[in-house]
Amino acid sequence: MGIFNSMFGGKSDKESKPEKKSHLNWLPLTSLEQLETIKNESNTEAVLIFKHSTRCGISSMVIKQFEKLFTEEHKGLKVYYLDLLNYRNISDEVGYKFQVMHQSPQLIAVRNGVSVYDAAHYDITQTNLSRFI
Template structure:
């Protein structure tokens, strides 16, 4: 409970993101292939960057996708930069941080970075 949330009821209906952390770039080709069964989301996060922390918090706070609509993958850029480099190689999307990339049927259908990362835009792309 945060400093200013004292006395406020927590929203029990709020959805949460169950992140799958990627540590090995060799996993990526199979993950992208699996996007033909269900869209995937890559979130690239720098643990040393306050903007990245704010983007992550904002995404998690506003997340309203149902479990099963998209598979969310988390990349810690400080520890696993090679994973991000491989994503750039496989998708052609230039690396940024923070960044989201949504892939469906092997194709990038949405990308955003910094303050442009919005759960509503991800949901719109996934449901299109």
């Protein structure tokens, strides 16, 4: 009850919830040409692709939980964000190029030009990100 908190010295929402710094830097995946970039980048480091449906409740919950997995240790990971509804053709090409069946939400890890890991739905939230550093 906001009015009672202010009358009796309760903390405001800003004071009680310190802002958490995000260690995830999303890279928007918006063109087919970027898939070749991802393939090339994966020769020197793991590259993650997060496929997200903005109209799906499960996908919305999973993406929030996925973001919470990131700690300072993971801040160097490259994570591409693919909006499935606006870029369906790119999603189709991701499946073809990296040989993964389409799911949503979906996390795909690419190393040396091939998918080495993929998870879907709530399994994404159990991903050990440290294995991709």
